[in-house]
Amino acid sequence: MEDIRYFQKMMATIKNYLPTIVTMGNLAxxxxxxxxxxxxxxAYAAWLVILAMIFDGLDxxxxxxxxxxxxxxxxxxxxxxxITFGLVPAFLIGRLGALSAPVAVWFVCFFYTLxxxxxxxxFESKSSSSGSKRSxxxxxLPSTLAGGTAASLILLDSYLKTTLNIxxxxxxLPCVIFILGILMLSKIPYIRVVDLVGSKRDPVSLLITSxxxxxxxxxxxxxxxxxxxxxxxxxxxxxxGKHGIFRxxxxxxx
Numbered sequence: 609m610e611d612i613r614y615f616q617k618m619m620a621t622i623k624n625y626l627p628t629i630v631t632m633g634n635l636a637x638x639x640x641x642x643x644x645x646x647x648x649x650x651a652y653a654a655w656l657v658i659l660a661m662i663f664d665g666l667d668x669x670x671x672x673x674x675x676x677x678x679x680x681x682x683x684x685x686x687x688x689x690x691i692t693f694g695l696v697p698a699f700l701i702g703r704l705g706a707l708s709a710p711v712a713v714w715f716v717c718f719f720y721t722l723x724x725x726x727x728x729x730x731f732e733s734k735s736s737s738s739g740s741k742r743s744x745x746x747x748x749l750p751s752t753l754a755g756g757t758a759a760s761l762i763l764l765d766s767y768l769k770t771t772l773n774i775x776x777x778x779x780x781l782p783c784v785i786f787i788l789g790i791l792m793l794s795k796i797p798y799i800r801v802v803d804l805v806g807s808k809r810d811p812v813s814l815l816i817t818s819x820x821x822x823x824x825x826x827x828x829x830x831x832x833x834x835x836x837x838x839x840x841x842x843x844x845x846x847x848x849g850k851h852g853i854f855r856x857x858x859x860x861x862x
Contacts, residue, residue: 627670628678631685633663638692645699651766653700657759658836660692664752686732693755694724700762701785704778716786720758723789724751745797749844753798754788757844760836767833791844798847 637660644653667685698717705713728751761784765777828835 630667635688654759654762693751697755697758720789723792749791757840763833764837
């Protein structure tokens with residue numbers, strides 16, 4: 609009987625810590641990415657950032673499914689995001705030019721990291737003090753998606769250099785990461801993809817969405833580097849086109 613109670617207690621403890629264990633996967637990806645950047649394995653480091661996005665999306669879902677949380681779990685999630693999506697993308701871009709990268713490029717990389725830090729600090733402060741209903745939109749580009757965009761463009765750059773010997777992407781990346789920093793601090797609303805996927809639809813719309821999803825999945829399997837970069841860029845441009853370009857009020861900095 610005591611063994612059964614001990615087992616039940618252990619399982620309850622594991623259940624409570626399960627979301628945090630998933631968050632640790634995010635942090636492990638960030639640490640691994642830094643190690644790979646040091647060894648100049650930028651493409652593998654970028655893939656770890658993409659993997660970290662999955663962990664970052666899962667921890668909240670796991671917490672809601674298990675209805676469990678621990679006090680410091682949210683703080684750990686913010687710290688993990690800062691490392692994986694705030695520091696790693698900046699060093700990916702900086703390291704792309706190796707030691708010959710101009711000082712201006714490193715200043716741009718620092719601006720990106722600073723933008724991510726400010727955004728995450730504001731988000732955590734708002735989360736701890738606000739009891740308001742969860743919005744369907746992010747205010748500004750989330751650091752997770754900003755980091756994923758930078759990582760996807762690193763993968764696209766590696767693919768184009770290897771297959772077509774095209775250097776154009778790496779030339780544009782410092783400008784792109786500067787724009788990503790601005791978007792993180794902006795008030796442009798970006799829809800939550802999870803809510804978009806989970807929204808109720810009529811059968812025809814559901815069928816069209818399903819066909820589109822599987823079509824994109826096939827293209828992703830065939831050309832992952834291209835499809836990832838395309839997906840992130842389309843998401844950012846939709847936000848800019850819908851709320852930024854046509855509503856100038858949305859683009860001012862917080």
